[in-house]
Amino acid sequence: xxxxxxxxxxxxxxxxxxxxxxxxxxxxxxxxxxxxxxxxxxxxxxxxxxxxxxxxxxxxxxxxxxxxxxxxxxxxxxxxxxxxxxxxxxxxxxxxxxxxxxxxxxxxxxxxxxxxxxxxxxxxxxxxxxxxxxxxxxxxxxxxxxxxxxxxxxxxxxxxxxxxxxxxxxxxxxxxxxxxxxxxxxxxxxxxxxxxxxxx
Numbered sequence: 001x002x003x004x005x006x007x008x009x010x011x012x013x014x015x016x017x018x019x020x021x022x023x024x025x026x027x028x029x030x031x032x033x034x035x036x037x038x039x040x041x042x043x044x045x046x047x048x049x050x051x052x053x054x055x056x057x058x059x060x061x062x063x064x065x066x067x068x069x070x071x072x073x074x075x076x077x078x079x080x081x082x083x084x085x086x087x088x089x090x091x092x093x094x095x096x097x098x099x100x101x102x103x104x105x106x107x108x109x110x111x112x113x114x115x116x117x118x119x120x121x122x123x124x125x126x127x128x129x130x131x132x133x134x135x136x137x138x139x140x141x142x143x144x145x146x147x148x149x150x151x152x153x154x155x156x157x158x159x160x161x162x163x164x165x166x167x168x169x170x171x172x173x174x175x176x177x178x179x180x181x182x183x184x185x186x187x188x189x190x191x192x193x194x195x196x197x198x199x200x
Contacts, residue, residue, distance in 0.1 A: 004045070004048070005037075005041055005044070005045060007048065008041070008044035008045045008047065008048035008049075009040065009041055009044045011044070011047075011048060012043070012044040012047045012048060013040060013044060015043070015044075015047060016039075016040040016041070016042075016043035016044040016047065017040050019039075019043045020038075020039040020040050020043060023095070026039065026095055026096070026098060026099070027039035028174075029098040029099045029101075029102045030042055030098045031174055032098075032102045032105070032174055032175070032176040033098040033101035033102050033105065033176070034101075034105070034148065035098060035101070042095070042098075043095065046091050046094045046095050047091070049090070049094065050087045050088070050090050050091040050094070051087070053083075053086065053087050053090055054083050054084065054086075054087040057079070057082070057083035057086060057087070058076075058079050058080055058083045059079070060079075061078070061079035061082055061083060062076045062078075062079035062080075065078050065079060102176040103176075105145060105176045105177070106176040106177045106178075108145040109145045109146055109149065109175075109176065109177040109179070109180050110177055110179050110180075112143040112145065112146060113143075113146060113177065113179050113180060113183070115143065116137075116143040116146040117183060119137060119143075120133065120137055123136050123137055129164075130164050130168075130187070130191060131154065131157055131164050134150050134153060134154055135154060137150055138150050138151055138154065146180070149171060149175050149177075149180055150171075152170075152171055152174065153167045153168060153170070153171040153184075154167075156170055156171070164191070165188060165191065165192065168184050168185075168187060168188045168191075169184075169188065171184050172184040172185050172188070
């Protein structure tokens, strides 16, 4: 965590924790976007940056308006109102930025998913265990965004000791792509029914 992030979290951690619970969609998008930060840290940075923007805007706008109207109180009041509105707008845009990243990742995954699925199906035809099939896919496949999703499934198996079924469920839940979710749920259903993945 950087110095700025630590400062932001120290100042706003209590508020950011509340926002993280109140806005679960944004928290989920931060994870789906693969951002290396917690929701609480992200909200804290958003609040600190918005505060800094507000503090810079108030004197600057107040000075410019005071020159125009020749009235300091009018300038200060207008500057305070405009700065508050702009800071809120900035905060809104900042906290929704992960959603933009998620949409971009979804497009990139969906663009190569048909080819990645064909590759997975070919690998599954070897009748290897599903975790072995996934590992082969990540080593030899050129579909980077899909590999990132599959690597998360493998990491759950290797680092958390989770079984393949649960790892596939978790992978489906956190993926930004509905098509990739459907693929994982389909694989899971096939495995549980004792079917052959290559047929799926």
